[in-house]
Amino acid sequence: MKTILVDDQPLSVKKFEEECKKNNLFDVIGIFKNPITALEFSKTNHIDFAILDIHMNQMNGLELGALLKERYPNIIIFYVTAYDEYAAAALKQKADYFISKPYSIDDVTDSLIRAKLLSKRYEKNIFIRTFGNFDVFIDNKPIYFSSAKSKELLALLVNKRGGIISTEEAMGIIWEDKFNLSLCRTAAMRLRKTLESYGIQNILVEKNGNRSVNTDLFDCDYYLFLQDSNDERCIFTGEYMAQYSWAEVTLATISQKINIF
Template sequence: MIKAVLIDDERPSLRELEYLLKEDGNFAVVGMFINPLEGIDQINTLQPQVVFLDIHMPQLKGIDAASQILDKCPWVDVIFVTAYDQYAIEAFELHALDYILKPVKKERFDKTLSRIIKKNNYTISPITGEKFKISCLGNFQAGWEGQAPIKWRSEKTKELFAFLLHHEGREVTKEKILEAIWPDTEVVRAIHQLHNGIYYIRKTLDKYDVDGTRIAVEGSYLLKLGEAETDVLLFKKYIQLISKGESSLEALARVEALYSGDYLEGVDWMWADLERERLLMNYIEVVLKLSQIYIQNKKFDQAEEILLKIFKKNPYLEDTTKLLLKLYKHINKRNKAISHFMGYKKILQEELGIEPEEDIQSFLEI
């Protein structure tokens, strides 16, 4: 059943809407209010999927009531039911699902109900046994395994979801979101874009039928992932285990394989920079440990491959070059050692204006 709230200052109109919804059989009327302020106050408790709203009411205009309702529950579909047609543009600017003129005609009303039913029943379900995955290491994307990822309505909506995910399980204030994502946008317009973005994300998560994943709104915004699986959270979990002493080859190799790219790679979101750098350093520490185990176990090709990978990401680290030179010396690849050292030396000279440390040069014995 689709939960509906009705708000109209005329009791006959409320009764008529209630009758039409009950007659349809797909709706449960969970609240009816003559005073829109009372309806707004109860909206978080009732958690409707759709609100039918009059526009001309003495306590508060329907347009303003809708704005406050969407502040509290951005996922709600708003249907305006009114005798006045001059507010249609304002209504649709709020992303109202429909605008019905009084007196309500059953045929017209049934078309609106069909739209609501279709919208609430349409989901993209998983293939049996597959998981809903969110990738943050490398290119940012989300979707069911084996199916096309979500196509976000705009880059800002995509960034908003990533920002909430960045703070997963923690409340984020509206002010913090606006400062991070819309720093140069006029406040009223930025708030409007935030509400639209939350609304779209909520609808998208519903559409993709992800159990338990939702955005709670109560002054602040809180993303709860539910059954969705996120590579970066899994990566952090393994890093925590390694920090507590779990440093087997299998554990380290699992972490190395998880890191398919830098955190939120390829996007210019300044709020992600510190976390990107922190996770990269976690990854480098793991690779340095793993490469030494590979060398001890005579898995020289694997050691070289992962060391070159982190050298490409951060060529200034002495430890990476030391291990590579040590490896090349151990397997008698002097030409590779010289080539790598000269490349490393050139980078330090040209980009930092310094020379390699003497202990690094000693690995070459030249």
């Protein structure tokens, strides 16, 4: 979990920093004294978990938490304060947890256990694997497609990460020189029926001959990788949708990202 600690008295979160480093689940990507700096950081860095002191200058933790929640709806936020009167406000804002100062090492350990459990609530039962061969799983069980082209069409849409692909564009990529719109429409129909048979038809969005996927409804190793997640499911294997030649463009982008870092 990409984690930030925000407190204008850095020593106050020292215990959290030390315990997070001992636990592979938590990757502390930022420690901030200034909440505005933390907010700026969140614009270009995905955050899964934030530990925020409430009583700070310039912007209090509740205000910062609300803004982070707007940017990352699934973020887990724990508030820390020595002032009990803030507890009601934190609870009203639907805080995930509230920690009173001074806190012990046991309090820190307990809070991290809670964060781990809370992270499970956002895991989706649909998982799409792109590293290696392209496959779709529901509750860790693979789904089977009625045709190879319908599966490839879904792969192309997943590769687009929610972007729209027209029938003509799909034809040019998947069927190349066989420009026959009925082929794509048949593949789309078969894809729709396959997804309906598994009860996950809502991941496919179709309108006026254009198609996309609803990325909010599934997890994907490629997407998690782009978020710099430390989720074990997004470990890059050196291959990306290996059965499709058009995926080599994305593979090159992934490889470049790895080489940069």
